[in-house]
Amino acid sequence: MMLVGCGVNNKRTAEDNQLYNKSGNSINVAQHGENYNRNQQDNDLFGYVRQVKSPLPVGESHSTKPIQGINREQTADDIARILVMLPGIEDASVLVTDQEVLIAYLTNEKRSDERFEIADQVKKTAMNVVPRWYHVYVTDDPNLRQNVENIASMNARSTSKDKTVRDTVKLMLERSPQGRNLNNGENPNGEAIGEKNHHLDRTNYRQQFENKK
Template identity: 55%
Template sequence: MILGACAVNERQTAENDAVYKKSGNTINRDDRHDLYNPSNNDNNFGFVREVKSPVPGETAKFNRNDAMDREKTASMISKMTVALPNVLDSSVVVTDAEVLIAYKLSETDKKSRFDTADQVKKTAMSAVPRWYHVYVTDDPALRQYVENIASMKPNSADKDQTVRSTVRMMKESSPQGRKMSDTENENGESREDRMINSR
Protein backbone atom coordinates (compact mmCIF):
# COMPACT_ATOMS: atom_id res chain seq x y z
CA MET A 1 0.00 0.00 0.00
CA ILE A 2 2.85 2.36 0.86
CA LEU A 3 4.67 1.52 -2.38
CA GLY A 4 1.49 2.16 -4.35
CA ALA A 5 1.03 5.59 -2.74
CA CYS A 6 4.64 6.50 -3.55
CA ALA A 7 4.19 5.49 -7.18
CA VAL A 8 1.06 7.66 -7.50
CA ASN A 9 2.87 10.58 -5.86
CA GLU A 10 5.86 10.22 -8.20
CA ARG A 11 3.60 10.14 -11.26
CA GLN A 12 1.74 13.29 -10.11
CA THR A 13 5.03 15.05 -9.46
CA ALA A 14 6.40 14.14 -12.89
CA GLU A 15 3.22 15.36 -14.61
CA ASN A 16 3.16 18.64 -12.68
CA ASP A 17 5.13 21.11 -14.79
CA ALA A 18 5.27 23.56 -11.91
CA VAL A 19 7.72 21.21 -10.23
CA TYR A 20 9.75 19.88 -13.18
CA LYS A 21 10.98 21.49 -16.36
CA LYS A 22 13.53 20.45 -18.95
CA SER A 23 16.19 22.84 -17.69
CA GLY A 24 16.60 20.63 -14.66
CA ASN A 25 15.33 23.18 -12.18
CA THR A 26 13.20 20.90 -10.03
CA ILE A 27 12.85 23.37 -7.17
CA ASN A 28 11.20 26.39 -8.70
CA ARG A 29 9.76 26.56 -12.19
CA ASP A 30 8.26 30.02 -11.88
CA ASP A 31 10.50 33.08 -12.03
CA ARG A 32 9.71 34.22 -8.51
CA HIS A 33 11.54 36.52 -6.11
CA ASP A 34 12.43 34.13 -3.33
CA LEU A 35 15.39 32.41 -1.77
CA TYR A 36 15.60 29.91 -4.65
CA ASN A 37 16.06 32.68 -7.18
CA PRO A 38 19.03 34.77 -6.00
CA SER A 39 19.48 36.42 -9.41
CA ASN A 40 16.29 38.41 -8.84
CA ASN A 41 16.85 39.08 -5.18
CA ASP A 42 15.80 42.74 -4.98
CA ASN A 43 13.58 42.38 -1.92
CA ASN A 44 16.45 42.40 0.59
CA PHE A 45 16.66 44.71 3.55
CA GLY A 46 19.95 45.98 4.92
CA PHE A 47 20.60 45.04 8.53
CA VAL A 48 23.66 45.49 10.74
CA ARG A 49 23.96 45.33 14.50
CA GLU A 50 26.80 47.09 16.31
CA VAL A 51 27.59 46.51 19.98
CA LYS A 52 29.51 49.15 21.90
CA SER A 53 32.80 47.85 23.26
CA PRO A 54 33.11 47.98 27.06
CA VAL A 55 36.75 48.99 26.59
CA PRO A 56 37.07 52.79 26.21
CA GLY A 57 38.42 53.81 22.84
CA GLU A 58 37.66 50.44 21.25
CA THR A 59 34.39 51.50 19.66
CA ALA A 60 34.08 50.89 15.92
CA LYS A 61 35.46 53.77 13.89
CA PHE A 62 33.00 55.60 11.64
CA ASN A 63 34.41 57.09 8.47
CA ARG A 64 32.17 59.52 6.60
CA ASN A 65 33.70 58.47 3.29
CA ASP A 66 32.59 54.86 3.84
CA ALA A 67 28.97 55.78 4.45
CA MET A 68 27.73 55.68 0.86
CA ASP A 69 28.57 55.38 -2.80
CA ARG A 70 28.59 59.02 -3.97
CA GLU A 71 28.19 58.16 -7.64
CA LYS A 72 25.07 56.07 -6.98
CA THR A 73 23.72 58.72 -4.63
CA ALA A 74 24.22 61.43 -7.27
CA SER A 75 22.47 59.24 -9.84
CA MET A 76 19.55 58.59 -7.52
CA ILE A 77 19.16 62.29 -6.65
CA SER A 78 19.34 63.25 -10.32
CA LYS A 79 16.62 60.74 -11.24
CA MET A 80 14.36 61.84 -8.39
CA THR A 81 14.91 65.50 -9.26
CA VAL A 82 13.98 65.04 -12.92
CA ALA A 83 10.76 63.36 -11.73
CA LEU A 84 9.67 66.66 -10.14
CA PRO A 85 7.02 68.51 -12.18
CA ASN A 86 8.99 71.65 -13.09
CA VAL A 87 12.45 70.11 -13.69
CA LEU A 88 13.58 69.22 -17.22
CA ASP A 89 17.13 68.04 -16.48
CA SER A 90 19.47 67.85 -13.54
CA SER A 91 23.23 67.66 -12.89
CA VAL A 92 24.24 66.51 -9.41
CA VAL A 93 27.60 66.42 -7.64
CA VAL A 94 27.97 64.72 -4.25
CA THR A 95 31.14 65.56 -2.32
CA ASP A 96 32.01 64.43 1.20
CA ALA A 97 29.78 67.07 2.80
CA GLU A 98 27.82 68.86 0.05
CA VAL A 99 25.32 68.14 -2.69
CA LEU A 100 25.36 70.63 -5.57
CA ILE A 101 22.47 70.49 -8.03
CA ALA A 102 22.09 72.46 -11.26
CA TYR A 103 18.75 71.99 -13.00
CA LYS A 104 16.69 73.39 -15.86
CA LEU A 105 13.13 74.63 -15.32
CA SER A 106 10.06 74.43 -17.50
CA GLU A 107 8.47 77.43 -15.72
CA THR A 108 10.66 80.33 -14.62
CA ASP A 109 8.40 82.76 -12.79
CA LYS A 110 9.53 83.81 -9.31
CA LYS A 111 7.11 81.57 -7.36
CA SER A 112 7.87 78.51 -9.51
CA ARG A 113 11.62 79.05 -9.08
CA PHE A 114 11.30 79.28 -5.29
CA ASP A 115 8.96 76.28 -4.94
CA THR A 116 11.04 74.12 -7.26
CA ALA A 117 14.25 75.04 -5.41
CA ASP A 118 12.60 73.90 -2.19
CA GLN A 119 11.44 70.63 -3.76
CA VAL A 120 14.83 69.88 -5.33
CA LYS A 121 16.66 70.64 -2.09
CA LYS A 122 14.34 68.49 0.04
CA THR A 123 14.56 65.65 -2.47
CA ALA A 124 18.35 65.65 -2.13
CA MET A 125 18.17 65.99 1.66
CA SER A 126 16.07 62.82 1.79
CA ALA A 127 18.84 60.83 0.08
CA VAL A 128 21.93 61.84 2.06
CA PRO A 129 23.03 61.78 5.72
CA ARG A 130 21.90 64.77 7.75
CA TRP A 131 25.33 66.40 8.02
CA TYR A 132 25.19 67.19 4.28
CA HIS A 133 24.40 70.66 3.01
CA VAL A 134 22.46 70.97 -0.23
CA TYR A 135 22.85 73.85 -2.70
CA VAL A 136 20.72 74.30 -5.80
CA THR A 137 20.74 76.51 -8.87
CA ASP A 138 18.54 77.02 -11.90
CA ASP A 139 21.08 79.43 -13.43
CA PRO A 140 22.26 77.85 -16.70
CA ALA A 141 25.58 79.72 -16.47
CA LEU A 142 26.44 77.79 -13.27
CA ARG A 143 25.78 74.31 -14.64
CA GLN A 144 29.32 74.11 -16.04
CA TYR A 145 30.78 75.09 -12.65
CA VAL A 146 28.91 72.20 -11.01
CA GLU A 147 29.99 69.77 -13.72
CA ASN A 148 33.62 70.93 -13.44
CA ILE A 149 33.65 69.97 -9.75
CA ALA A 150 32.62 66.45 -10.76
CA SER A 151 35.77 66.10 -12.85
CA MET A 152 38.10 67.15 -10.02
CA LYS A 153 40.05 64.66 -7.93
CA PRO A 154 39.13 64.50 -4.23
CA ASN A 155 42.69 65.47 -3.27
CA SER A 156 42.99 68.39 -5.72
CA ALA A 157 44.65 71.34 -4.04
CA ASP A 158 41.95 73.85 -4.99
CA LYS A 159 38.91 71.55 -4.59
CA ASP A 160 37.60 73.11 -1.37
CA GLN A 161 38.02 76.65 -2.68
CA THR A 162 36.29 75.74 -5.96
CA VAL A 163 33.35 74.17 -4.12
CA ARG A 164 33.04 77.19 -1.79
CA SER A 165 33.12 79.72 -4.63
CA THR A 166 30.58 77.71 -6.66
CA VAL A 167 28.29 77.45 -3.63
CA ARG A 168 28.54 81.20 -3.09
CA MET A 169 27.54 81.87 -6.72
CA MET A 170 24.66 79.38 -6.49
CA LYS A 171 23.30 81.08 -3.37
CA GLU A 172 23.61 84.53 -4.94
CA SER A 173 21.95 83.70 -8.26
CA SER A 174 19.23 81.20 -7.33
CA PRO A 175 16.58 80.69 -4.66
CA GLN A 176 17.40 77.99 -2.13
CA GLY A 177 13.88 77.32 -0.83
CA ARG A 178 12.63 77.52 2.73
CA LYS A 179 14.68 77.30 5.94
CA MET A 180 15.20 73.73 7.10
CA SER A 181 14.51 74.58 10.77
CA ASP A 182 14.81 77.32 13.37
CA THR A 183 18.50 76.50 13.79
CA GLU A 184 19.40 75.76 10.15
CA ASN A 185 19.26 77.92 7.05
CA GLU A 186 17.87 76.95 3.64
CA ASN A 187 20.87 74.74 2.88
CA GLY A 188 20.88 72.86 6.19
CA GLU A 189 23.77 74.92 7.59
CA SER A 190 23.80 75.75 11.30
CA ARG A 191 25.28 79.00 12.59
CA GLU A 192 28.54 77.16 13.35
CA ASP A 193 28.66 75.75 9.81
CA ARG A 194 28.23 79.22 8.36
CA MET A 195 31.06 80.57 10.51
CA ILE A 196 33.38 77.76 9.33
CA ASN A 197 32.40 78.23 5.68
CA SER A 198 32.99 81.97 5.80
CA ARG A 199 36.66 81.51 6.72
Protein backbone atom coordinates in the same frame (compact mmCIF):
# COMPACT_ATOMS: atom_id res chain seq x y z
CA MET B 1 43.01 39.90 -34.90
CA MET B 2 45.55 42.72 -34.83
CA LEU B 3 43.15 44.97 -36.75
CA VAL B 4 40.31 44.17 -34.36
CA GLY B 5 42.58 44.86 -31.39
CA CYS B 6 43.59 48.23 -32.82
CA GLY B 7 39.94 49.11 -33.39
CA VAL B 8 39.05 48.31 -29.79
CA ASN B 9 42.00 50.32 -28.49
CA ASN B 10 41.06 53.31 -30.64
CA LYS B 11 37.50 53.15 -29.36
CA ARG B 12 38.66 53.04 -25.76
CA THR B 13 41.02 55.95 -26.35
CA ALA B 14 38.20 58.02 -27.83
CA GLU B 15 35.97 57.23 -24.87
CA ASP B 16 38.69 57.97 -22.34
CA ASN B 17 39.20 61.41 -23.85
CA GLN B 18 35.65 62.31 -22.83
CA LEU B 19 34.93 63.09 -19.20
CA TYR B 20 31.23 62.32 -19.46
CA ASN B 21 29.67 59.38 -21.27
CA LYS B 22 26.07 59.30 -22.41
CA SER B 23 23.94 56.19 -22.05
CA GLY B 24 20.54 55.28 -23.42
CA ASN B 25 19.02 56.69 -20.25
CA SER B 26 20.53 60.13 -20.94
CA ILE B 27 22.85 59.92 -17.95
CA ASN B 28 26.28 61.50 -18.07
CA VAL B 29 28.70 60.55 -15.33
CA ALA B 30 32.25 61.40 -14.34
CA GLN B 31 33.83 58.03 -14.97
CA HIS B 32 34.48 55.68 -17.87
CA GLY B 33 32.73 52.58 -19.09
CA GLU B 34 29.39 52.29 -17.28
CA ASN B 35 26.61 54.65 -16.22
CA TYR B 36 28.25 54.77 -12.82
CA ASN B 37 30.56 52.70 -10.73
CA ARG B 38 28.28 50.62 -8.52
CA ASN B 39 31.28 49.26 -6.61
CA GLN B 40 33.00 52.56 -6.01
CA GLN B 41 35.59 52.01 -3.29
CA ASP B 42 37.77 55.13 -3.44
CA ASN B 43 36.46 57.49 -0.76
CA ASP B 44 38.34 60.38 -2.38
CA LEU B 45 36.25 60.28 -5.56
CA PHE B 46 33.25 62.54 -6.12
CA GLY B 47 30.04 61.36 -7.76
CA TYR B 48 28.48 63.21 -10.67
CA VAL B 49 25.40 62.32 -12.72
CA ARG B 50 23.32 64.26 -15.21
CA GLN B 51 19.80 62.97 -15.82
CA VAL B 52 17.40 64.24 -18.49
CA LYS B 53 13.65 63.78 -18.12
CA SER B 54 12.28 60.99 -20.30
CA PRO B 55 9.07 58.94 -20.02
CA LEU B 56 9.52 55.58 -18.30
CA PRO B 57 8.26 52.57 -20.26
CA VAL B 58 4.97 51.17 -18.97
CA GLY B 59 5.57 48.90 -16.01
CA GLU B 60 9.12 50.13 -15.41
CA SER B 61 9.99 52.01 -12.26
CA HIS B 62 13.11 53.02 -10.42
CA SER B 63 13.49 52.95 -6.67
CA THR B 64 16.24 54.08 -4.39
CA LYS B 65 17.69 51.99 -1.60
CA PRO B 66 18.95 53.18 1.79
CA ILE B 67 22.57 54.29 1.47
CA GLN B 68 25.10 52.52 3.65
CA GLY B 69 28.52 54.04 3.77
CA ILE B 70 27.67 56.24 0.78
CA ASN B 71 28.69 55.53 -2.76
CA ARG B 72 28.79 59.08 -4.03
CA GLU B 73 28.13 58.29 -7.66
CA GLN B 74 25.24 55.96 -6.82
CA THR B 75 23.87 58.67 -4.54
CA ALA B 76 24.13 61.29 -7.29
CA ASP B 77 22.31 58.94 -9.65
CA ASP B 78 19.54 58.26 -7.11
CA ILE B 79 18.96 61.98 -6.56
CA ALA B 80 19.03 62.82 -10.27
CA ARG B 81 16.50 60.10 -11.12
CA ILE B 82 14.04 61.43 -8.56
CA LEU B 83 14.52 65.06 -9.57
CA VAL B 84 13.62 64.57 -13.23
CA MET B 85 10.35 62.99 -12.14
CA LEU B 86 9.34 66.18 -10.33
CA PRO B 87 6.99 68.59 -12.16
CA GLY B 88 8.87 71.50 -13.66
CA ILE B 89 12.29 69.78 -13.72
CA GLU B 90 13.54 68.86 -17.19
CA ASP B 91 17.23 68.23 -16.55
CA ALA B 92 19.27 67.76 -13.39
CA SER B 93 23.02 67.57 -12.79
CA VAL B 94 23.95 66.29 -9.33
CA LEU B 95 27.40 66.39 -7.75
CA VAL B 96 28.10 64.63 -4.44
CA THR B 97 31.39 65.54 -2.73
CA ASP B 98 32.63 64.47 0.70
CA GLN B 99 30.34 66.95 2.47
CA GLU B 100 28.19 68.80 -0.07
CA VAL B 101 25.58 68.14 -2.74
CA LEU B 102 25.55 70.65 -5.61
CA ILE B 103 22.58 70.50 -7.98
CA ALA B 104 22.15 72.38 -11.25
CA TYR B 105 18.70 71.89 -12.76
CA LEU B 106 16.71 73.17 -15.72
CA THR B 107 13.23 74.57 -15.24
CA ASN B 108 10.95 76.68 -17.42
CA GLU B 109 9.55 78.57 -14.43
CA LYS B 110 10.47 82.25 -14.42
CA ARG B 111 8.46 83.84 -11.59
CA SER B 112 10.37 84.25 -8.36
CA ASP B 113 7.73 82.48 -6.24
CA GLU B 114 7.64 79.49 -8.61
CA ARG B 115 11.42 79.29 -8.67
CA PHE B 116 11.42 79.40 -4.88
CA GLU B 117 8.98 76.48 -4.59
CA ILE B 118 10.90 74.34 -7.08
CA ALA B 119 14.18 75.08 -5.32
CA ASP B 120 12.58 73.98 -2.06
CA GLN B 121 11.46 70.68 -3.64
CA VAL B 122 14.86 70.03 -5.21
CA LYS B 123 16.72 70.76 -1.96
CA LYS B 124 14.41 68.59 0.17
CA THR B 125 14.66 65.72 -2.31
CA ALA B 126 18.44 65.64 -1.95
CA MET B 127 18.26 66.04 1.83
CA ASN B 128 16.11 62.90 2.03
CA VAL B 129 18.78 60.83 0.29
CA VAL B 130 22.12 61.95 1.75
CA PRO B 131 23.40 61.62 5.33
CA ARG B 132 22.24 64.39 7.61
CA TRP B 133 25.60 66.14 7.90
CA TYR B 134 25.58 67.08 4.20
CA HIS B 135 24.84 70.61 3.01
CA VAL B 136 22.79 70.94 -0.18
CA TYR B 137 23.04 73.85 -2.62
CA VAL B 138 20.88 74.26 -5.74
CA THR B 139 20.76 76.51 -8.79
CA ASP B 140 18.48 77.01 -11.77
CA ASP B 141 21.04 79.22 -13.51
CA PRO B 142 22.13 77.26 -16.63
CA ASN B 143 25.43 79.13 -16.68
CA LEU B 144 26.50 77.43 -13.46
CA ARG B 145 26.16 73.87 -14.70
CA GLN B 146 29.67 73.97 -16.14
CA ASN B 147 30.99 75.06 -12.74
CA VAL B 148 29.43 71.96 -11.18
CA GLU B 149 30.82 69.72 -13.93
CA ASN B 150 34.30 71.15 -13.40
CA ILE B 151 34.24 70.06 -9.76
CA ALA B 152 33.26 66.55 -10.86
CA SER B 153 36.75 66.08 -12.31
CA MET B 154 38.31 66.71 -8.88
CA ASN B 155 38.47 64.59 -5.75
CA ALA B 156 38.70 65.18 -2.01
CA ARG B 157 42.50 65.48 -2.20
CA SER B 158 42.56 68.07 -5.00
CA THR B 159 44.43 71.15 -3.77
CA SER B 160 41.96 73.61 -5.33
CA LYS B 161 38.83 71.65 -4.38
CA ASP B 162 37.77 73.74 -1.39
CA LYS B 163 38.18 77.08 -3.15
CA THR B 164 36.41 75.86 -6.31
CA VAL B 165 33.46 74.49 -4.32
CA ARG B 166 33.33 77.65 -2.19
CA ASP B 167 33.30 79.92 -5.25
CA THR B 168 30.62 77.84 -6.99
CA VAL B 169 28.42 77.72 -3.89
CA LYS B 170 28.72 81.50 -3.54
CA LEU B 171 27.45 81.98 -7.09
CA MET B 172 24.60 79.50 -6.53
CA LEU B 173 23.47 81.35 -3.41
CA GLU B 174 23.68 84.72 -5.15
CA ARG B 175 21.82 83.73 -8.31
CA SER B 176 19.23 81.16 -7.23
CA PRO B 177 16.65 80.62 -4.48
CA GLN B 178 17.39 77.84 -2.00
CA GLY B 179 13.91 77.26 -0.54
CA ARG B 180 12.76 77.43 3.07
CA ASN B 181 14.74 76.95 6.24
CA LEU B 182 14.87 73.26 7.14
CA ASN B 183 13.86 74.04 10.70
CA ASN B 184 14.31 76.70 13.39
CA GLY B 185 17.98 75.81 13.79
CA GLU B 186 19.05 75.28 10.17
CA ASN B 187 18.95 77.44 7.08
CA PRO B 188 17.75 76.15 3.66
CA ASN B 189 21.09 74.46 2.94
CA GLY B 190 21.32 72.54 6.20
CA GLU B 191 23.78 74.94 7.81
CA ALA B 192 23.32 75.77 11.49
CA ILE B 193 21.77 79.23 11.79
CA GLY B 194 24.07 81.69 13.51
CA GLU B 195 27.24 79.74 12.82
CA LYS B 196 29.83 81.02 10.36
CA ASN B 197 29.77 78.68 7.40
CA HIS B 198 33.05 78.04 5.58
CA HIS B 199 31.35 78.74 2.24
CA LEU B 200 29.30 81.88 2.77
CA ASP B 201 27.43 83.33 5.73
CA ARG B 202 25.23 85.81 3.87
CA THR B 203 24.33 86.70 0.29
CA ASN B 204 21.99 89.30 -1.14
CA TYR B 205 19.65 86.59 -2.39
CA ARG B 206 19.59 84.79 0.96
CA GLN B 207 18.89 88.02 2.85
CA GLN B 208 15.97 88.66 0.51
CA PHE B 209 14.29 85.31 1.04
CA GLU B 210 15.28 83.84 4.41
CA ASN B 211 12.71 85.87 6.37
CA LYS B 212 10.08 85.80 3.64
CA LYS B 213 8.94 82.19 3.92
